[in-house]
Amino acid sequence: MKVLVTDPIADAGLDRLRDAGYEVETAYEVEGDALLEAVSDANGLIVRSGTQVTSEVFEAAPDLVIVGRAGIGVDNIDIEAATEHGVIVANAPEGNVRAAAEHTVAMGFAAARSIPQAHVRLKDGEWAKSDYLGNEVNGKTLGVVGLGRVGQEVAKKLGSLGMDIVAYDPYIGQERAEQLGAELVEFDDCLSRADFLTVHTPLTSETEGLISTDELATMGSGYLINCARGGVVDEAALAQAVEDGVLDGAAVDVFADEPVSADNPLLSVDDIVVTPHLGASTSAAQENVAVSTADQVIAALREEPVMNALNAPSVDESAFPRIRPYIDIAETAGQIAAQLLDARIGEVEVSYQGDIAAEDVELVTASALKGVFTPLEWQVNAVNAPQIAKERGIDVTESKSRQSEDFQSLVEVTVRNGEDEMTIAGTLFAGEDPRIVRIDGYRLDAIPHGTMLVARNYDKPGVIGFIGTILGENNVNIAGMFNARRAKAGGEALTVYNLDDAIPDDVREKLLDDERIIDVDVITL
Incomplete structure (x- = not known):
């Protein structure tokens, strides 16, 4: 590869x-x-x-x-x-969180103490000590816009230096903010209370231009630090705000267009400290x-879970061994359910019972969807299966119960089309030995593998022998057989045959010609 x-x-x-x-x-x-x-x-x-x-x-x-x-x-x-x-x-x-946070803190100090400006003038031979009266961070308020990994690290570092922390982040809970010593506030409140405002949001359609002229006016004074993404802060508005004295200064490491052009307005304002996107630049x-x-x-x-996947379900590395066998079971159950329903699917329900219900099963559910769509959709996997469901207007539900009547763990996949539905349940035997234990209410013990013939018939003597004879006459070998009936003798029964070869359509028709056979489906896994 x-x-x-x-x-x-x-x-x-x-x-x-x-x-x-x-x-x-x-x-x-x-x-x-x-x-x-x-x-x-x-x-x-x-x-x-x-x-x-x-x-x-x-x-x-x-x-x-x-x-x-x-x-x-x-x-x-x-x-x-x-x-x-x-x-x-x-x-x-995670890899550059500490580096980005440390650079943010350094930029804040550089802006508050005019370190780069004083450095340049001293190098030019000027002893400009009286021209720079800096600001301390102790006792000041740090406003954090975006309390993600880097924002949290900055809050911890500057909080330990005596700063009060206020934060705006609509995606973080109050409990987590309190653990960091931060007070969650609304956006305008965060701006107005901040002596130092640090930005730590991704660049999205929602955050592009998030801080512009009006927002800088709300700050009224203090320092703005952007070591997150260019474009979140309006560069022209920031340059004007510092030039006009609305803000005391700023520090910027990221730009809307990089490399930055020589006519960028931030470069011409003396009280704005700039660096060329150095936040993650440590060895x-x-x-x-x-x-x-x-x-x-x-x-x-290797088809293993990806810890930091942004568009696919991910799972904690320590939990993966516990759910891994159920990924295949869910996918297989989905494939069987979709092929047996044999109709346009409008709803998929994945149910977890027993010990598996205590786990993070997002990846398992995505795999069940992959299985459902595999017979219907080209090039489907756990990444795009949820998107396919959304695009097709298919409702996906997930339920959990710590109680399981017969098994330590059980995964059920139900597909529905109006009033018709099909439920397939799977579990593990003896560690990692997968079994299909329920098909449409029939209880059995089937090995999900290769080509499976699922026959519904009236429970009468000779039916299984008839099926075996037809298959044998057409050189189709039976590798395994699993039989179940839902009611008393003479009612309906279901049998699953594992076959070494696929069966042609004409063989299926021969089976259906017998009045004792209700239906025959060939499942390919």
Whole structure:
């Protein structure tokens, strides 16, 4: 398998991939048609911020499994297109958290104490001691817009230096904020109370231009620090606010367009400290994100869970061994249910009973959907299965119960179309031995494998022998058989046959010609 790396990453990440047995091709600064050609046979793609991973890239890469972003921001990756093509997008949010937080703190101090400006003048031979009267952080209020990983780390560091912390983040709970010593407030309140305002949000349609002229006026004074993403803060408005004295100063590490142009207004204001996107530029951070990204690419190519997947269900590494066997059971149950219903599906319900109900089963549910759509949809996987359900207008529900009548753990997949429905239940025997234990209310013990013939018939003598004879006459070998009936003798019964070969349509018709046979379905797994 081939992994294409189009932006430079630390050698430790490249070595990790090679040691795992993958072919690594580096093609730095490749773009346009050259990028499309380079990625055409790639199974994995690793980028930083320099490569634009567009829908055209996914169209050109039919074998692509994962795009790994060696860093946090993914605004250069079309995640929606990735999802449509079943490609995982994963980033490395932990590797450079400390580096980004430390740079944010350093930028705040640099702005408050005019360190770069004083440095330049002293280098030019000026002893300008009386020109710079700085501000201390002790006793001041830090406003944090976006209390994610980096925002939390900054809050902890500056909180320990005596700052009061207020934060705006609609996606974090009050309890977590209190653990960090932060007071959750509304956006305007965060701006108005902050002596130092630090921004830590991704760049999205919601956050682009989040802080502009009106918001800076709400601050009224103090310092703004942006080491998150360019475009969140209106650069022209910030330059004007500092120039006019609305703010005391600012510190900016990221820009809407990078490399920054010489006429960017932030560069001409003396009280604005600027650096060329250095937040993650430490040797430790670069090695950490490279190794983390490589590990996630390896996991995806091995069909293991990807810890930092942004468009696919992920699971904690320690929990994966407990749910892994049920991923296959759910997928198999979904495949059988969809093929037996044999109708347009309007609803999918995945139910968990027993010990499995205590686990994080998002990945298991996605795998069940994959199974449901596999007979119906080309190139479906756990990444795009939830999106396919949404696009088709299929309702997906998930239920859990710690109680299970007969099994330690049980997974049920039900597909519905109006009043018709089909339920398949699976479990594990003897550790990791999968079994289908219920089909449409019939209780049995079937091995889900290969070609399965599911026959419904009236429970009369000779039916099973008749089926065996027809299959034998047509050179179809029976590898296993599992029989069940729902009522008393003479009622309806269901039998599952594991076959070594598929059966032709004319053989199925011969079976259906017998009045004792109600229906015959051939399931392919």
